[in-house]
Amino acid sequence: MKTSRLMGTAALLAITAFGAQSAFAWQAGDIYVRGGYEKSDSSSSNAADYGEKMDVNDDGGFAYGLGYLFHDNIGVELNGSQTTKHELGNLGGFERTPINLMVNYYPLGGHAARVNPYVGAGVNYTTFDVDNGFDASIDDSWGLAAQAGVDLSVTENVLVGAWARYADVDADMKIDGNNAGDLDLDPVSVGAGVTYRF
Template sequence: MKTSRLVGTAALLAVTAFGAQSALAYQAGDIYVRGGFEKTDPESGNGALYDNDIDVSDDTGFAYGAGYLFSNKFGVELNGSQTQKQDLSVGGNGVGNFDSTPVNLMVNYYPLGGISNARIHPYAGVGVNYTYFDNESFDADLDDSWGFAGQVGVDLSVTDNLLVGTWARYTDVDTDLDIDGTYKTRLDIDPVTVGAGVTYRF
């Protein structure tokens, strides 16, 4: 999609949202579901094996989330994405791929929560990430990972119930790579994820 078309779409969404006179802020008791797409980009330098650098590829896929606000300012959220297929290379040579499925449990803070005329809804959250690894196509196994997760995002009201938004998330994803049942090295994936989607609030 051309940049001009992206800018035009964003401007249209903004005008629509600011024109919605009945838009309400997030508030205690709200339940919401979210769907969209996100790109996961691992950090550079994911480890080394036999003195060769390891690289893990990025991937893009469907993202989901659901949450509940237990006060005007704070809520909990469970989010994640569809199983991603990522390529692994050692010393610049592809050796195979693997599946990773991330799930995050977050506590979010909404600085404008409870303000009735707010149409822009920023938030920030911290929590825990669990990533499940499976279907390694090469002769090795990757252990599942537990780690820290942090996110920031903003939603824009279109109606009382419908919002559009974007988010960015960092997750601490580290896994042991075992060959023939023996530990060989540690992969530091630690991806940054950027996404956009639609939220429906009940």
């Protein structure tokens, strides 16, 4: 009698433990929102008519994401960051607002794992706005984007994580009404934040 009760209790505990672990797995139907901070490192910009590379300073700010998994291993995510400000050498400043639409792959999706890495690829759209006093115009940019990250489950719904993103940002630029070549930024952003899963 005691043996059967012990075996039943052990089985119940095992099922409960497995169920608790499974709750941490990414799975089809999950919806999540993400917020955090990221730092963006941009390459120098080529200004052809000025005959030189011009340094573009780095900047950081709030980053966000909204995603949905339509398969245990595959999901879509819309992410970006707040408008960041850059200085183009000593010519003037401009602001950049990026938005990315990504398809993510979760290799451990559907498995009972507290740590879940992912990689993603998609498209980046970036808009620009130049500062007052800087006689320039910068076209919007479309380009490829990629990301890699990892999430750590703290509870069933709350996760903490880190990521790195790359975007191909290449926009036509005019300064003082003259063609100044391409504003070639290709920013690499590194960030960390908190995710809430529904």
